[in-house]
Amino acid sequence: MLISLHFILTMGKDEKEDSGFGFKDKAKAEETLRLLEEHDPNYRRLTVRGLLGRAKRVLSMTKAEEKIKNIKEAMEVFENWLADLEKDKEKKSEKKENKKEEKKEKNSEDNEKDKESGSDVEMEDKSKEKKELPPDTVPGLGFKDKATAESTLKELEGRDPDYQKLAVKGLLGRAKRVLTCTRDETKLSNIKEAMSVFDKFLDDFDTMHLSKQNNPYLSLGIVRTCLNMAPDSATDQQKAFIAAYSSVNGEYKRLRTVAEKEGGKTWDIVRNAALKDLKEKHADVKLFNEKDEPTKEHLEMLLWAYSPEQARVKKTVQETKEESEKESKEEKEVNDRKRRSSARDDESPSKKMKE
DSSP states (O other): OHHHHHHHHTHHHHHHHHTSOOOSSHHHHHHHHHHHTTSOHHHHHHHHHHHHHHHHHHHTTOOOHHHHHHHHHHHHHHHHHHHHHHHHHHHHHHHHHHHHHHHHHHHHHHHHHHHHHOOOOSOOOOOGGGTTSOOSSOSSOOOSSHHHHHHHHHHHTTSOHHHHHHHHHHHHHHHHHHHHTOOOHHHHHHHHHHHHHHHHHHHHHHHTTGGGGOOOOOOHHHHHHHHHHOTTTSOHHHHHHHHHHHHTTTOGGGGGGOBSSTTSOBHHHHHHHHHHHHHHHTTTSOSBOTTSOBOHHHHHHHTTTOOTTHHHHHHHSOOOOOGGGSOOHHHHHHHHHHHHHHHHHHTOHHHHHHO
16 A cells, blocks of 8 residues: 555656656646647647546645645646647637538539529430430529519510410529528528519419410421421421421420521520411411311411311321331331241240240
8 A cells, every 4th residue: 555655646756757747846747748749639638638637646645735736736737738728629620610611601602503593494304315406495594683583584475385384483493492591681682582573473374374375286297297288388487497396306395495597586486476476367267178187277377386176186187207217118028027027936836835
């Protein structure tokens, strides 16, 4: 017991002899901290904590007032050092957190910009073959502020009513999502004003029953057949429309980004304007003759890929494929032989036995 007590009481001396670290007084504690500067931070922290623990144990067994006073001063040096270390740690942690928050806000703003500038309001999978075709969504739509919303509605004017409604609803949905991750009061106010413009548009759209003004497209094959029925009566504009319709493989949505001429209106707007006049002009005319063929007046609308009686047209008018889409006679015969051969193989006895 006496040996153990002597070991503890002389620990400061042993430390000095072994490593130079100790806690016998303030000067020794300060010297210890200077010596520890050569070591890594984790080692310094653990060593100081260890010395503090030892000093406390020595204090509990020491009666000499002077020695107690000296050790307490040494302990104060160590405790202050640890407190400063903890403060530095907190500052670094706070700085790191601030950087993280700044990065998060920056990413949020970048996402917001992407969402605002994005104009794709229809989410559809695109096959590799379609990538070279024009896009099927109108560019330049947004909800950044009231002016942008009004500009968006201006850009949608004259287009298919159903698409107008779909586009505006899509933008409204995105605007709502952006609101949840935006803190800037000005941005919030601007986006809300844009949303009000869109809300009013949708209310008016339903009140005025604008969906009834939609002009559904007939297939490209039917339009080609109609052109063959009346090649001389088709106007140059109608022929240009059919050529544009063919250039997008009959995917009418892509006509939203194909202009009639450079800098001009896109074909979807041109078509709707032409059909508006024709529908008024031929409101009461017969659409089919006695042979169930489209009348001349009806053909005028059919050449714009539209008919008031689409179902009947689909039954009475055959589709015409483009030459490149047709199988040559020889290819057809070869393919027919392959199909027949494949069918015979499926029914062969040897195959059945294997099964």
